[in-house]
Amino acid sequence: MMDVGRHPNIKLLTYSTVEKITGYVGNFQVQVKKKAKYVNETECTACGDCTEVCPVFVPDEFQQGLSSRRAIYIPFPQAVPSSFLIDMENCLGTNPIACGKCADKCDKKCIDYDARDEILEFKVGTVIVATGMDVFDPTVLDEYGYTKYENVITSMEYERLLSAGGPSDGHFIRPTDRKRPKTVGFIQCVGSRCEKLGKPYCSNICCMNTIKDTLLLKDHYPDIEAKVFYIDIRAFGKGFEDLYKRSKEAGVQYIRGIPGEIIEDPSTHNLKVMVEDTTANKMEEYEFDMMVLSVGVTPRFDMPEVQQLLTLSKTPDGFFMEAHPKLKPVDAPTTGVYFAGCAEAPKDVKDSVTQASAAAARAETLLSAGKVKLEAITSSVNTDLCRFCGMCSKVCPYNAFTVDPKKKTIRYVEALCKGCGTCGAECRFGAITMNHFTDEQIITQIDTHLAEKAQEKVIVFACNWCSYAGADTCGGARLQYPPNQRLIRTMCSGRVHEKFVLHAFKKGAPMVVVSGCHYVDCHYIDANRWTQKRVEKLWDKLEKWDIRPERLLLEWISAAEGKRFAKTMQDIEELRKKVTKEEIEHTVKVLTEEEEKEKAKKEKQKKK
């Protein structure tokens, strides 16, 4: 912390929030609000004279509310920056009745009740998101009585009670009688691995944290009896199994089973639990002086703010989504943005440091090059054809478009475009061209494939990253399938325009397949959401025209699913055989008529 505070290349902005980020990789404009601390940060020597005279007492957040602080305070003794601040919500201030005791006491005259928030603006090339985590709040769990029984505490409160700088100066005491407990129970997975609470994931750190907690306890007080209730002990990291062994050797008892509830004995304030020990297969009752809930890690409550600033997405567990879970675990889907620490997933200190250095290295790759090559395959907009409906801005996963329907303006930042082509597929006015995968290029491929023996061929649209790659994997494994499919590659399934599908049917294709990445794997954040919507609409249309919707398939196939690709192609061939000549003739007729109607309509509009 000290190193950060004094580094000449680091501008440290504490008590500050990022208000706005505009621009793109290499050129982000940042606006930061630095909240007033009402104490001159550079002049304050943290002597503490001010705090002694402050008459206001409030719960101390740093100590988890186990002790109190004043309205003028320093968060903790080693805080960086080493300066006091006034919590204005609780300060009596100078108005209307003057308190002003701290200002009177301060020799250096550092205190200024009229200080204002500052807005700072600067430009950066890259952004690292290290927004961290929240700790699960067990108040929702009635069964553990966290709100009713004082001697039930969380693992965070335990940290403070055991800390030399904590509210009890490192003396381990239980809250009800301030006496050292003789028996302590730990309950694992509180707010982790629980579908009911919407927290199905493992929080990664709690097993090791409890093992650490028990070791600290046994080091200080060998006579305290400690028991840990667990589902599984996950001690998978380097040196972790050793610590687990040491904890057991020190006499800590590990019991596989999670108590259903905690009941307090009102006379002694001791806590009783019933547990099914699943290794011994019997019910046991235990009594403890104190119980620690080993609480899980949850996404930060204010994540949506950062998410919006940088157009990020979340994985189903609520943490930020990486550009690729295996190959780009540090990159955000937005180019030039990287993740470090628990913002991306629960991590311990070592893993956070590892990822932080990785994020720095990834950022440095761009910074040291001093320039960045932008995606060449991007969209372009013909403003003459644009009707300012705003559909492109709605579907673009990267917010490359800003459309104002009232003022009739469109702004497109090409540097933000990643080339999925969804805008081109959704624009009803043909105003957007997806370069290198243009309508003409794709239509001519369809035409060529269906020029001969169309009734025998299946047109398959495949996205570059998943289903096309899945077809490659299938080939690599030499999995055989009927030679009737003709594959057309697009960067994203979101590119597949309704007219491509209808064109293929009009040219006599018995079957058409639209394939892409599984929902969460989309390489363009969530562009394939629009693929699904579009195909659903097409199914309705086909039905209306008396064309069997089953002839249009939507398939999600990942890059690894070669087997699934082969199976899908085999199944499709069976379906294709069932499509009759009459059906195809009907389809061609209906779609040709529809096209003519559409043409006539456009002609009419033109004349008007």
Add this chain to the structure above:
Amino acid sequence: MPQDDLKIGVFVCECGTNIAGSVDVDKLIEEAKNVPNVVFTAKNRYMCSEPGQAEIKKAIEEQKLDRVIVAACSPRMHEPTFRECVSSMGMNPYLVDMANIREQCSWVHMNMRDTATEKAMDIVKAYVARARYLVPQEETEIPVEKATLVIGGGIAGMQSALDLADAGYQVYLVEKEPALGGIMAQLAKTYPTMDCAI
């Protein structure tokens, strides 16, 4: 609009027997010669090898080719190779396309030489047709501001900030709370070293 006056070269890779084993490469070449705009065809045992690439380069020069179609493996494998190959001859890298007749044809339709060859022909023809609509694409380069914003001053944010600052870059570290440290600062001790977090 299609560009009708283009000179397109089709280069078919045998990939040892990987392609030639299931697809009749000679027949493919013969048929490709009849496709509009195709002015040059060649086959090579390994198109990606140095001699294979040399053949493409030579043809670009001698035949004044405008577009190149390489019928070989997946573009996910060798697209960068052939883009670089044509670039070295001054051709825009987006004017070369790969017709995937290995992963998506010869490897998945073994022992059905006729139909596999027919499918390979369709694939090649479709790419030649597409080539008539290809236009150069430019990869634009933009400068990068040599500074980083780090949001969050916990252990992760501090580590990233220090690494970048030590490397000589300007770092803006923004922390919501009045002091650095985040959750880590509240821990009495941390594993596996069992030492103080601050």
